[in-house]
Amino acid sequence: MEEKQNWMEWITTLDRRYIFLLVAISVIIPIVIGVILPVNVSPEVRSVYNYIDALPEGSTVMIVLDYDPASEAELYPMTLALYRHCFDRGIKVMSFTLWPNGAALIERAFDTIKLDYSESEMFPDGIRSGIEYVNYGYQVGGALVIIAAGQDIRTAFSTDYRGNSTASMEILEEINSLGDLDYVVDLAAGSTIDWWVIYGVQRYHFTLGAGCTAVSATQYYPYLNTGQLNGLIGGLKGAAEYEQLGGHPDRALAGMTAQSSVHALIVFLVVIANVFYFLTRKKG
Amino acid sequence: MQLVRKHIPIAVAFIMGVAMFFQFYIPTRESSNFLSDVTQWNRVIAGFALLLGIYSLLNHHFHKLRRRSPGWGFSVVVYVGFFAMALAGLIWGIRNEPPIPTLNASGQVIGQVEVFVPFLWMYQYLFVPMQATMFSILAFYIASAAYRAFRARTREATVLLLTAIIVMLGRVPLGAFLIGYHPFGGEEEFLPWLTGWILNNPSMAAQRGIMIGIGLGMISTSLRIIFGIERTYMGGGD
DSSP, X not given: OHHHHHHHHHHHTOOHHHHHHHHHXXXXXXXXXXXXXXXXXXXXXXXHHHHHHHSOTTOEEEEEEEOOGGGHHHHHHHHHHHXXXXXXXXXXXEEEESSGGGHHHHHHHHHHHHHHTTTOSSOTXXXXXXXXXXXXXXXXXXXXXXXXXXXXXHHHTOBOTTSOBOTTOGGGTTOSSGGGOSEEEEEESXXXXXXXXXXXXXXXXXXXXXXXXXXXXGGXXXXXXXXXXXXXXXXHHHHHHHHHHHTOOOHHHHHHHHHHHHHHHXXXXXXXXXXXXXXXXXXX | OHIIIIIHHHHHHHHHHHHHHHHHHOOSHHHHHHXXXXXXXXXXXXXXXXXXXXXXXXXXXXXXXXTTOTTHHHHHHHHHHHHHHHHXXXXXXXXXXXXXXXXXXXXXXXXXXXXXXXXXXXXIIIIHHHHHHHHHHHHHHHHHHHHHHOOOOSHHHHHHHHHHHHHHHHTSHHHHHHTOSOTTOOSSOHHHHHHHHHHHTHHHHXXXXXXXXXXXXXXXXXXXXXXXXXXXXXXXXX
């Protein structure tokens, strides 16, 4: 009887290193096996996809990368999926970041995309900076950058990431401020979506979509409900949904199996812990 | 001294606060130009704040090093990391350069050599993995904390626990496999549908309450700053 009691106590106070080991196994095995599970697409993600899909060729979309490498696992696949969708549709893309450590991620994303489209029929000369895309790099000032770009985009972003003047760039021919953009998407690891809604959408009246880490997705549903955000891509799951819609399966879809198994493990652990909690409590 | 340290900052905050408030409601070119100018001033000031942050970081770790405070070795890492990244960026640049073509004796291109950019190498192979590692460790701690602390001790805790289980399963493909049918005849699988319902209704209602509270707090704090009641932003013990 006492042995049974000890055993139950051992389960309820399980050494966390065993839990760490279980988590590691449940992440590694699905990645090694490489199974890709299809995901069901949520209306929030479909809304962003449909909006970009309906834009005419030659439109201009601003995709803002407000994150750094800490959130790369969730938000970088989202970035690539959005870039690919835009370039598949012949849409021009502008990007910048309000995070100092995010600028190099934008450059890396564009370099990856340039390789993908190097032999594309739509872009016989490849994807060119200043024509099909522009990377403005890191912009200091937080929410003030949004207001500045809403007032005059050339003044706000006078040079691109490489130091070239943006004044005569072809991509800016018909764009004077944020209000002239066909769509803006903020991919955020922090609170910048709030800034984009308050200082961007409400002042300069453009359509805004957003992407964020899974942990912060819940706080943006009120904006979806009011129409201040037209869609939301939440976490790796959202990125996987977008990859599936765009027909470019990549890192997000590949990661969903690992995420599934870890979620299942956590649910299993919580259930087990509660069962033994009640059993030990019953025994006094 | 009081004039410089107290009265002038309060007057500046009052004048700019009131001016920016009225600017929002005046749709003229002059008003718009005023906003553009103020925004540019603010961005310049924000740039100086970055310098202040760097000074503060280095100063803090300098004192830790000088006093040999516990963990002073980490301060050495801060200094090495800071100067290695900054110098590499200043000397060799921070941008990826196109590959340099290699030519043979007759001037034909026979290949290309990638340009090595030390800053980008450090960013890609040191900074990115280290930050990603820090964030990934969270998954291990969350699993351990959930196992230890997530107990159905009360009615409220039970509701929270069940909701968490539904959302955790509904947000991954596994959830759709577990309960494939929809009891209300919807097109979507049951668990993802239920997760969406939770996020779009009870969770959103709670978030909206929090946001309204934050909004009211921001308005009251702004008014307190404009009218000189809130002075902690000026620093010091005044």
